[in-house]
Structure formats: structure tokens, C-alpha cells
Amino acid sequence: MNLALIPARGGSKRIPRKNIxxxxxxxxxGYSIEAARECGLFDRIVVSTDDEEIAEVARSFGADIPFLRPKQLADDHTGTSDVVKHAIExxxxxxxPISHACCIYATAPFLQPSFLQEGYEKLVATGKSYAFAVTSFAFPVQRAIRLRPDGTVEPLYPEHVFxxxxxxxxxYHDAGQFLWGRSDAFLNGTVAFSPASVPVILPRHLVQDIDTPxxxxxxxxxxxxxRQLAETL
Structure with a gap:
């Protein structure tokens, strides 16, 4: 069985009630649930939450809430892989039994069904443990600078100044949209940021992390x- 698992706890701090x-x-x-439904790959689309209001909203978009997430998996330190592992178990x-699971982030309004389809196809074709969405950095990371305590700056990578x-x-960096994986990879704790994964490369204009106001x-x-541009084409 293919499982879509959308983690959505209720205790978001920086953006209160962010997930709904x-x-x-x-x-x-709703955007994440709709993309999961439209791609046609999932036998179950489950939202893992500890919050009844989030559960109600998720159901209104067609997601399942077969369980409420345990409190020990709903704090600021719980990783998404732990949440997926809990659902598989x-x-x-x-x-x-779950053969493949896809962790879809609750705050991913740019997620497209085609991206999910590409991720699944790459996962199956390559035999890797994971496939997840990435995008390129808009500026060379090798030219990054840090702020010094005295208020001046210095290069993070001095060897690349010139x-x-x-x-x-x-x-590239994680696009924060989805992570496809084989169930045994989640259960065994296989690290995603490694050669065990293949990327699904997204255009930068369809990627935006949402952590702050x-x-x-x-x-x-x-x-x-x-959306406005798409309507004119």
C-alpha cells in the first residue's frame, strides 16, 4: 500500500495555527491534501495530528485521521521521519503493511501532483531509499559571508572569494514539499541527505519555505x- 502522510501538529510557535x-x-x-488526491498514487491519505481542529479541517478536504498522534511525537523536537515511522508501524x-510512504508537508501550497508522480517514478526506477524535492540556491553558497561580533563581515569560504x-x-537545498521513501528506509532510520536518495529538481519560483511571518x-x-500568470497563459 502507498501511504501519503501529512504531519500537522497543533503547537506551531512562530506562526500560530500555521497548518490551517x-x-x-x-x-x-488543503493544498497538500488536494495534490495528494490528484496525483492518484495513494491508497490512503492520512494527516498525523494531535489537534482536533486540524483533524476536522483535514477531513473536510478528504484526508483520513485514523489516529491522533501521541503527545511524545508532537513537540518541537520531533522529526518528520519519526512521525512517518509511527504511522507505518x-x-x-x-x-x-505499507510498501511506500510519502511525507508531504502541510505548508506546501506550490506542490504539484506531477512532482509527486516524478518522485515515485524515480524511487521505483532507481531502487533508492528516498526521493525528495530539491531546488537550486539562487546565489552561490560559496560566496556566503558571516557577520562578525565587531559588526564587520568575513567570507564563510575564503578560498572562493576570487x-x-x-x-x-x-x-541545492530541500524544497520542503515531500519525501518519498520505502517503508523499510523509514523504519531503519536511513538518512535521506545521502547517496540513498535521488532528487526531484523543482524550479525556484515554485519553492518557498514557510517558517516565519x-x-x-x-x-x-x-x-x-x-496563479495570475497561469490564468493568462
């Missing part, structure tokens, strides 16, 4: 501009 806050007109978690106790941008290796504002502006 209205984003461009509807609860943000729960289904096993119900006599429903290296031409076109000679620097392109680098500033991130939220930027994401909504990007989203509205993208």
Missing part, C-alpha cells in the same frame, strides 16, 4: 503572482 491558517483563500493544509498493527561564479559548483507573506505574493 488561510493561505490565498483556504487553509494551507500503526498500519502494520492493523494488518495493513573564484568566478560560473566556476563554482551549483548547489515574513516567509508567509512572501509565499502568498509568489503564489498569487504565479
Amino acid at each position: 491558517r488561510a493561505f490565498a483563500g483556504k487553509p494551507i493544509i 500503526w498500519f502494520a498493527t492493523q494488518g495493513t 573564484t568566478r561564479s560560473q566556476d563554482l559548483e551549483e548547489t 515574513e516567509d508567509w507573506t512572501r509565499a502568498e505574493l509568489m503564489f498569487r503572482a504565479w
Whole structure:
């Protein structure tokens, strides 16, 4: 069975009630649920939450809430892999083994069904443990600077101060949208940021991490501009 697992705890600190806050007109978690439904790959779409209000909103978009997440897995230090592992183990106790699971983030309004399909196809074709969404850094990370205690700056990588941008290796980061994985990889704690994974490369204009109020504002502006452009094409 293929499982879509959307972690959505209720105790978000930096953006209160983030997972069900209205984003461009509807609860943000709704976009993730809809993308999961539209891709047609999942036997079950489950939202793992400790919060009854989030559960109610998730059900209204067609997600299942077969259990409420234990409190020990709903604090600020719980990783998403632990949440996916808990769900896989729960289904096993119900006599429903999971072959592949996809952790889909609740705050991913730019997620497209085609991205999920590409991730699954790459996971199956390569035999790797994971496939997840990445995008390229907009600026060479080798040119990063740090702020010194005295108020001045210094290069993070002094060896690249005079290296031409076109000679620097392109680098990528997690797009914060989804992580496909084989159930045994989640259960065994296989590390995703490793050669055990293959990337699904997304365009930068469809990626925005949403952790702070500033991130939220930027994401909504990007989203509205993208939708408006799509309607004119």
C-alpha cells in the first residue's frame, strides 16, 4: 500500500495555527491534501495530528485521521521521519503493511501532483531509499559571508572569494514539499541527505519555505503572482 502522510501538529510557535491558517483563500493544509488526491498514487491519505481542529479541517478536504498522534511525537523536537515511522508501524498493527510512504508537508501550497508522480517514478526506477524535492540556491553558497561580533563581515569560504561564479559548483537545498521513501528506509532510520536518495529538481519560483511571518507573506505574493500568470497563459 502507498501511504501519503501529512504531519500537522497543533503547537506551531512562530506562526500560530500555521497548518490551517488561510493561505490565498483556504487553509494551507488543503493544498497538500488536494495534490495528494490528484496525483492518484495513494491508497490512503492520512494527516498525523494531535489537534482536533486540524483533524476536522483535514477531513473536510478528504484526508483520513485514523489516529491522533501521541503527545511524545508532537513537540518541537520531533522529526518528520519519526512521525512517518509511527504511522507505518500503526498500519502494520492493523494488518495493513505499507510498501511506500510519502511525507508531504502541510505548508506546501506550490506542490504539484506531477512532482509527486516524478518522485515515485524515480524511487521505483532507481531502487533508492528516498526521493525528495530539491531546488537550486539562487546565489552561490560559496560566496556566503558571516557577520562578525565587531559588526564587520568575513567570507564563510575564503578560498572562493576570487573564484568566478560560473566556476563554482551549483548547489541545492530541500524544497520542503515531500519525501518519498520505502517503508523499510523509514523504519531503519536511513538518512535521506545521502547517496540513498535521488532528487526531484523543482524550479525556484515554485519553492518557498514557510517558517516565519515574513516567509508567509512572501509565499502568498509568489503564489498569487504565479496563479495570475497561469490564468493568462
